Amino acid sequence: MRYSKLLIPTLREEPVEAEVVSHRLMIRAGMIRKVAAGIYTYLPLGLRVIRKVEQIVREEMNRAGAQELLMPMVQPAELWQETGRWGEYGKELLRLKDRGEREFCLGPTHEEVITDLIRGEIKSYRNLPQILYQIQTKFRDEIRPRFGLMRGREFLMKDAYSFDRDEQAAKASYDKMSKAYHRIFERCGLKFQPVEAESGVIGGTYSQEFMVLAETGEDSLVACDSCGFAANVEKTQGKTCPRCRGRLITHRGIEVGHVFMLGTKYSEAMKATFLDHNGKEALSVMGCYGIGIGRTAAAAIEQNHDTKGIIWPLPLAPYQAHLIPVNEQSERVMITSELIYGTLSNLGMEVLIDDRSERPGVKFNDADLIGIPYQILVGEKNLADGRVELKERRTGKITKVTTEEVIDLVKKLVLPDARPDES
RNA sequence: CGGGGUGUAGCGCAGCCUGGUAGCGCACCUGCCUUGGGCGCAGGGGGUCCCCGGUUCAAAUCCGGGCACCCCGACCA
Structure with a gap:
């Protein structure tokens, strides 16, 4: 492409509003512009990087046997009332009404919508497992959006959901996704560390976070210097490794991905059942798997820059x-x-x-x-x-x-x- | 949501205290000049001074209310 024909509005001066280096450099390099707090336009150069991340994610999801679909951003209140999250989710859930006074929300995540789909379409164990994913715009009305694409209110996320016939099969799906995540962040050229984590509001039995290591990261993690155990700080107290009693070292990181074993929390609440090989009704065992697309791009800059600007890893370069x-x-x-x-x-x-x-x-x-x-x-x-x-x-x-x-x-x-x- | 701060040209800011023609740097436009690390000279365009109200002969400036944004703390990809 010819530079003279492209909109790449670079800035000489440091934007004062931007605190962290990835945010500053994305603004200066003409990749993003702010529209409102935590809401950004991706300019041509920024979008190309976003597309690179998306494409790597897409290829690895497909390789792992996941299928792409696209769900709506606007979701009806009824689905959220079924799981009880309409009441639990709090102010982060942006609620709105249509002209007929019906209540909706902007989707911060899609467990309800996907579970609704699956309960209607999957009736037999023969149709399991299913792993479905989308790359879509999410909205979370964050208390305090900051750091540009690192913590926006509107952001691009890859979210995947797995449905299996039992715990064991669900674990296999979970492992498949975890393995895909390793490939994704390797291909992006990032130094990262998977850690054991709490599962938060999403709920479920256990989970793993994928942290890109960077001094400026918002999160702390600990890693054992002898056995390779790693966890986020909330998960581990004490200075010694719970596995091998080795020494734990603290690092800073940016959470770019998260994999959860959900169990039957949603399938139970929403009655997502199928008939097993005995003709008996059973609940799908679920997992969900997120990757922040823009955050991954931002993390790449946190890890790869100098005083003059960004140093893109080749696979993400615009x-x-x-x-x-x-x-x-x-x-x-x-x-x-x-x-x-x-x-x-x-x-x-x-x-x-x-x-x-x-x-x-x-x-x-x-x-x-x-x-x-x-x-x-x-x-x-x-x-x-x-x-x-x-x-x-x-x-x-x-x-x-x-x-x-x-x-x-x-x-x-x-x-x-x-x-x-x-x- | 609590604490702190800011709102004046696209960006960065001064002016506000002490009311009286709205300014500076960068960017932008025109012409000349220049071409190996953000040149030089000359000319020029661009403003609801965040919004609403009040005080005053007169408000960017003083007073009241609102809104937006930024920074620091508890949640999240």
């Missing part, structure tokens, strides 16, 4: 290569740039070419801020020797090579991770 003609008035620079741009694009790469009529310093600084992992600099200076520069954003390392070589190099660096361009 573009894979950032081509900078240093002086767009030089014919030679432009011819070489266009050649590289065309060739890389034809190879299926996502290339951003900065064709703006800006001074070099502006382009360099914007490039470092936006944080695309590979920059290709084309300027008179090196072109005199028939060379261009390949700069790695993370290390700042510059390699001077010929045009043919840079195409070959970037191809090798980028294509093993290349995904089809969804836009």
Whole structure:
């Protein structure tokens, strides 16, 4: 894509409202803009990153045998009254009435809706297990939204729900999802730690949180230095590991995913039953599994940035290569740039070419801020020797090579991770 | 929801105490100039001073009420 045609409103100055680095950098890099407290517009660059996260999540959910569906954001009060959560959920549940004075809420989660679906459609053990997921906008009227996409009121979440014939089968679904989560966060290029956790308002028997390790994280977790046990702080008292009595070390983290064994809490309340192989009525055993999409993107920035800006892990980068003609008035620079741009694009790469009529310093600084992992600099200076520069954003390392070589190099660096361009 | 703070141009702020022509930097537009790290010169556009009410000859400024947003504490992907 051509920079001059894109809406990427970068800012030189620090937005004062933003406290944490991911929030600041997302605003400065022109990825998001605030509409109201905890409610944001994703600009083109931000949306591309969101789509990258979504796509990885989608691929791994599908690989694990989950099926994608899409449920409504507006949900009728009746379903919530059935489980008793209309009364329990409190002010975080944003309630509204339609023109006929019927009560609804904006969905903060979808156990009621999915259980309603399944009880109507699944009547036999032969149709179990079912794992269904969606990537959808949630609304939780948080007491105090903050930190940009890290804790918004409106946010994108992948939520999955499993239905099984018994505890044992449910555990298998749970393990499948847990394994998928490991793959997802690995593929996103994040350092993370699964921890044992409480199950909170969602209810259920046990749960695991997936924490991205970052100093600025809102959550604390403890990890054993000898046996690998890890838990969130509420779950563990004491300084010694409950498993092996080793030493527990505290870390900060950002909760990006959560897997729950729900048991029969919802199937019982909503009478989601099926006939087992003896023809006897039985309750579905459920699990639910969330991933904060925007929060994952924000966590990636918390973990990958420097004083100049964002350093995207390649799989989440809005573009894979950032081509900078240093002086767009030089014919030679432009011819070489266009050649590289065309060739890389034809190879299926996502290339951003900065064709703006800006001074070099502006382009360099914007490039470092936006944080695309590979920059290709084309300027008179090196072109005199028939060379261009390949700069790695993370290390700042510059390699001077010929045009043919840079195409070959970037191809090798980028294509093993290349995904089809969804836009 | 409690405590603290802010609301003036797209962004960052000054002006408010002591009422009297609404300002500065960045960004934006035009022209010239410049092109390897956020150039330079000249000209220019842009404001319900958060909203409602009050005091006053006169309110961004003083008073009352409301709203929004930010920060600190208990819940959550």
